[in-house]
Amino acid sequence: xxxxxxxxxxxxxxxxxxxxxxxxxxxxxxxxxxxxxxxxxxxxxxxxxxxxxxxxxxxxxxxxxxxxxxxxxxxxxxxxxxxxxxxxxxxxxxxxxxxxxxxxxxxxxxxxxxxxxxxxxxxxxxxxxxxxxxxxxxxxxxxxxxxxxxxxxxxxxxxxxxxxxxxxxxxxxxxxxxxxxxxxxxxxxxxxxxxxxxxxxxxxxxxxxxxxxxxxxxxxxxxxxxxxxxxxxxxxxxxxxxxxxxxxxxxxxxxxxxxxxxxxxxxxxxxxxxxxxxxxxxxxxxxxxxxxxxxxxxxxxxxxxxxxxxxxxxxxxxxxxxxxxxxxxxxxxxxxxxxxxxxxxxxxxxxxxxxxxxxxxxxxxxxxxxxxxxxxxxxxxxxxxxxxxxxxxxxxxxxxxxxxxxxxxxxxxxxxxxxxxxxxxxxxxxxxxxxxxxxxxxxxxxxxxxxxxxxxxxxxxxxxxxxxxxxxxxxxxxxxxxxxxxxxxxxxxxxxxxxxxxxxxxxxxxxxxxxxxxxxxxxxxxxxxxxxxxxxxxxxxxxxxxxxxxxxxxxxxxxxxxxxxxxxxxxxxxxxxxxxxxxxxxxx
RNA sequence: GCCCCCUUAGCUCAGUGGAUUAGAGCAGCUGCCUUCUAAGCAGUUGGUCGGAGGUUCGAAUCCUCCAGGGGGUACCA
Numbered sequence: 001x002x003x004x005x006x007x008x009x010x011x012x013x014x015x016x017x018x019x020x021x022x023x024x025x026x027x028x029x030x031x032x033x034x035x036x037x038x039x040x041x042x043x044x045x046x047x048x049x050x051x052x053x054x055x056x057x058x059x060x061x062x063x064x065x066x067x068x069x070x071x072x073x074x075x076x077x078x079x080x081x082x083x084x085x086x087x088x089x090x091x092x093x094x095x096x097x098x099x100x101x102x103x104x105x106x107x108x109x110x111x112x113x114x115x116x117x118x119x120x121x122x123x124x125x126x127x128x129x130x131x132x133x134x135x136x137x138x139x140x141x142x143x144x145x146x147x148x149x150x151x152x153x154x155x156x157x158x159x160x161x162x163x164x165x166x167x168x169x170x171x172x173x174x175x176x177x178x179x180x181x182x183x184x185x186x187x188x189x190x191x192x193x194x195x196x197x198x199x200x201x202x203x204x205x206x207x208x209x210x211x212x213x214x215x216x217x218x219x220x221x222x223x224x225x226x227x228x229x230x231x232x233x234x235x236x237x238x239x240x241x242x243x244x245x246x247x248x249x250x251x252x253x254x255x256x257x258x259x260x261x262x263x264x265x266x267x268x269x270x271x272x273x274x275x276x277x278x279x280x281x282x283x284x285x286x287x288x289x290x291x292x293x294x295x296x297x298x299x300x301x302x303x304x305x306x307x308x309x310x311x312x313x314x315x316x317x318x319x320x321x322x323x324x325x326x327x328x329x330x331x332x333x334x335x336x337x338x339x340x341x342x343x344x345x346x347x348x349x350x351x352x353x354x355x356x357x358x359x360x361x362x363x364x365x366x367x368x369x370x371x372x373x374x375x376x377x378x379x380x381x382x383x384x385x386x387x388x389x390x391x392x393x394x395x396x397x398x399x400x401x402x403x404x405x406x407x408x409x410x411x412x413x414x415x416x417x418x419x420x421x422x423x424x425x426x427x428x429x430x431x432x433x434x435x436x437x438x439x440x441x442x443x444x445x446x447x448x449x450x451x452x453x454x455x456x457x458x459x460x461x462x463x464x465x466x467x468x469x470x471x472x473x474x475x476x477x478x479x480x481x482x483x484x485x486x487x488x489x490x491x492x493x494x495x496x497x498x499x500x501x502x503x504x505x506x507x508x509x510x511x512x513x514x515x516x517x518x519x520x521x522x523x524x525x526x527x528x529x530x531x532x533x534x535x536x537x538x539x540x541x542x543x544x545x546x547x548x549x550x551x552x553x554x555x556x557x558x559x560x561x562x563x564x565x566x567x568x569x570x571x572x573x574x575x576x577x578x579x580x581x582x583x584x585x586x587x588x
Numbered sequence: 589g590c591c592c593c594c595u596u597a598g599c600u601c602a603g604u605g606g607a608u609u610a611g612a613g614c615a616g617c618u619g620c621c622u623u624c625u626a627a628g629c630a631g632u633u634g635g636u637c638g639g640a641g642g643u644u645c646g647a648a649u650c651c652u653c654c655a656g657g658g659g660g661u662a663c664c665a
Contacts (some may be wrong), residue, residue: 296663318663464627466613551624
């Protein structure tokens, strides 16, 4: 298994510290846990650097960081991984990797079908709750972000060896369904389904809403229909099922077009937890957590306040006897812990719901439904904005249909591809345009820190310059092109010995940091760090490509090795993009 | 009122305690195509990191206060 230079240096430093403690050269009580190993920006500061001595100096008043650093370095065990270890002002320890170490690491990565990535030692069962559109409503941009981010996290966690369970918590239950079912009856099955199937979900919903708001008789029917639905009336359930199925068809069309992993198997809608809601109330009551307030059954988790400064309730059961989504979310947590044995639950839902989740998790913990060791995290994301920095809207001011957005991105990608490579056949052009257009949309979303709002700008995301999917895809295609042009096969091996040119070395070192980047994304759930990694990889490859002729290298050995480096870069790009849910075309 | 998030170059964004110059890309300016894809490269212009204090040997980064923007704050999800 590959041990990264970062981990190796960290362990070596810790080991040296223990030695220092044993022989009394550093009178420490404990090894500090805030030692940082980092990659210096300035290459003259080595490949890896640590501030260990500066951190320790805080615990040892009277001693200087320089002295501590020298003491630590003197206690470092012999190590072939580092060709030199320096202590510099004001007390940093800088290490430079040896050619032999880079060679061994690179070889391992090159020969591994997994690019040297180890499977996690302790696989977790991770439930990822994402996408979650509403039945009989259009998917909107909020669902788009959730879908794209969630899907990337699913792929990354699964690739690292975790057991990942996708759950699409669709909105398929609740009072609006009385109205929707009555509307379906009014327009007739055939027409209603027609309308739903062509993706006009929004129109269907709006018509129902309009009728509901203007016709008291329709309101009455709708209310009665809700009661029928909840009591399990077979005819009503059949109509409900019709609506759900039609919507699922529409969602699946979008998912498959986007290249998202979600299928019907992953649907775990609100309706599924319906029967568990009564037990949620019952058990909360048994724990004496439930308080009746203004007629509603509530739990008051500590630390939450409303406008008046009085405690804020999580409403489990409304005063009319109906359940709110808090009840469903609690039932869902129980199901995921008890039935799925989740170690970790990720909720990829927009930022505005952060308080809701904080309260739900707090109540779940109070009720013992979230045992210690089981993590529930709200993976929040910001709004998608238009180029005017306002909430993303179509030109006419309505919500944007996702399908239109996709179509436009693909169409524009197509004309860009055709313009630059007119020799492509019709079929190639179509498939490349899809990969580029959809990849661009996904990448633009993923490349920004998810917690911030981001500006959706088709021009920018489809640009072949800068931190965009087309740029990365192009870097990959260019590598493939080198092999086609040179009629070359990937070399059997790669080496870093006797020495690499500076741009080769920089490329190699960056390739080797793939593992730590992915591990970081798995912990923080911030896929944009993988995007940054891939973008830097492409930039470093471009440097290499400019400075080191591959096919026209000076010797056969050099040519082979550069082909190997190019091949490894190409594989890493394809794998990295794949983990983001983005395809890498062979040519563009 | 209270709570949460945001504010880095003209624009879009990285950078959550470090190393005499805060990084990219776009836009602007100057060069570079008989040479593995110029969809590129090299150079250059541009920032008192919203403001003020504080902690520290060291702050875009941590703490406090202030300003501006967004969101949440009991039966919608």
